Amino acid sequence: MELVNNSYQIQGIDVTEICKEFGTPLYVYDAQKILSQLQGLKNAFSENDVKVKYAAKALTNLSILRLLQKNGSGVDVVSIQEAQLVLLAGFQPANIMFTPNCVAFEEIIQGVELGLNVNLDNLSVLEKFGKKYGGSYPCCIRLNPHIMAGGNYKISTGHGNSKFGISVYQLPQIRQLVDQYKILVNGLHIHTGSEITESDVFIKMAEILFGIAQDFPKLKFIDFGGGFKVAYKEGDLVTNIYDLGLKLGKTFKEFYQSYGRKLELWIEPGKYIVSEAGYLLVNANVVKATPTITFVGVNSGLNHLIRPMMYEAYHEIVNVSNPTGTQKIYTIVGNICETDTLGSDRKLNEVSEGHLLAIKNAGAYGYSMASNYNSRFRPAEVLVINKEAKLIRKQDTFEDLIQGQVEIDI
Numbered sequence: 001m002e003l004v005n006n007s008y009q010i011q012g013i014d015v016t017e018i019c020k021e022f023g024t025p026l027y028v029y030d031a032q033k034i035l036s037q038l039q040g041l042k043n044a045f046s047e048n049d050v051k052v053k054y055a056a057k058a059l060t061n062l063s064i065l066r067l068l069q070k071n072g073s074g075v076d077v078v079s080i081q082e083a084q085l086v087l088l089a090g091f092q093p094a095n096i097m098f099t100p101n102c103v104a105f106e107e108i109i110q111g112v113e114l115g116l117n118v119n120l121d122n123l124s125v126l127e128k129f130g131k132k133y134g135g136s137y138p139c140c141i142r143l144n145p146h147i148m149a150g151g152n153y154k155i156s157t158g159h160g161n162s163k164f165g166i167s168v169y170q171l172p173q174i175r176q177l178v179d180q181y182k183i184l185v186n187g188l189h190i191h192t193g194s195e196i197t198e199s200d201v202f203i204k205m206a207e208i209l210f211g212i213a214q215d216f217p218k219l220k221f222i223d224f225g226g227g228f229k230v231a232y233k234e235g236d237l238v239t240n241i242y243d244l245g246l247k248l249g250k251t252f253k254e255f256y257q258s259y260g261r262k263l264e265l266w267i268e269p270g271k272y273i274v275s276e277a278g279y280l281l282v283n284a285n286v287v288k289a290t291p292t293i294t295f296v297g298v299n300s301g302l303n304h305l306i307r308p309m310m311y312e313a314y315h316e317i318v319n320v321s322n323p324t325g326t327q328k329i330y331t332i333v334g335n336i337c338e339t340d341t342l343g344s345d346r347k348l349n350e351v352s353e354g355h356l357l358a359i360k361n362a363g364a365y366g367y368s369m370a371s372n373y374n375s376r377f378r379p380a381e382v383l384v385i386n387k388e389a390k391l392i393r394k395q396d397t398f399e400d401l402i403q404g405q406v407e408i409d410i
């Protein structure tokens with residue numbers, strides 16, 4: 001979204017016009033930005049045979065999935081339903097990485113039946129897998145490197161107390177199961193967390209993996225997970241993917257030369273691809289001045305964007321209706337019966353009731369974490385593609401709220 005002649009635009013289309021056509025609250029995504037992020041990653045890792053597996057959980061709208069599939073991305077899924085969605089969007093099973101955590105073994109079997117790459121992160125599951133499939137179906141092993149990294153504790157997954165991955169200290173047990181059942185391990189995987197800024201963390205993970213990889217002679221790929229950070233506000237630290245691509249690419253090459261065979265380098269970015277491409281457009285219902293704070297109450301809330309309340313995430317907010325006015329301090333809140341602050345003490349161009357506001361970086365983990373809390377509808381979604389704004393999901397209806405409920409005699 002850029003400010004051109006006093007109007008906020010996406011691909012030359014006035015955001016106010018988009019909202020007039022589709023209403024608010026509204027999620028709007030910029031296809032051009034999504035594709036340029038994907039291309040940036042391919043360029044950054046071009047030294048290697050890189051396979052991008054977009055982390056679908058960040059944003060699962062079928063049109064977004066199709067856009068990425070058509071532009072050469074693979075995909076990472078975490079549930080069998082997510083797998084069904086991405087298959088529907090046109091991804092081939094061979095390009096789908098299935099990384100479930102704490103699921104019943106039946107779900108892993110379903111993944112195998114769909115022909116997905118399965119990634120196992122528990123010794124008991126590895127044993128069941130070995131018993132059932134032996135060496136007849138390959139699997140990847142997700143390791144926990146005992147590294148604390150990521151934007152905050154809730155999104156750090158590679159530390160010793162995390163439920164994810166098999167601890168690198170349990171490598172002897174992994175080896176024993178692999179030998180006993182002749183399990184065909186074709187990949188090793190690590191995802192240490194979300195919003196990791198330093199390339200060195202990835203390099204440290206890589207070195208751990210490379211050491212372990214020597215024990216698994218049939219590898220096809222090494223998957224370094226996602227977690228690349230984008231800017232949520234001006235001056236924010238971000239992952240320099242070019243620096244990372246260069247450094248990781250170099251050590252990866254050295255590794256596979258000593259391994260004796262060229263391997264594929266997989267990455268699973270979610271936020272990096274879709275975060276900045278998405279906006280949540282909302283209207284100011286009220287401006288409520290108290291003796292201490294001036295609130296702007298909008299027609300949305302934590303039911304549509306939970307990140308600020310869940311992770312204390314910062315999402316920049318701009319007043320689309322008043323791009324040049326004088327600034328005042330506001331706290332922007334939702335209309336939910338909870339404390340649902342979207343932004344505290346923000347400098348915004350003066351807000352009047354009815355004004356249109358844009359909440360930025362809403363592409364990743366925005367709609368996909370939205371709910372019907374307070375029996376409110378989830379918003380519609382619009383994709384701006386080839387300079388046209390297209391509806392890609394309707395707003396919920398009352399029928400959606402009651403669908404699936406079974407009325408009994410009371």
Ligand code: LLP
Pocket residue numbers: 055058076099155191193194195225226227228268269270271272307311364365
């Ligand atoms: N691969 C695996 C195995 C993952 O668990 C995740 C994210 C990713 C890739 C993608 O990570 P990304 O590149 O998007 O950082 N809801 C939280 C983020 C949770 C991430 C869960 N796993 C948030 O809104 O910050």
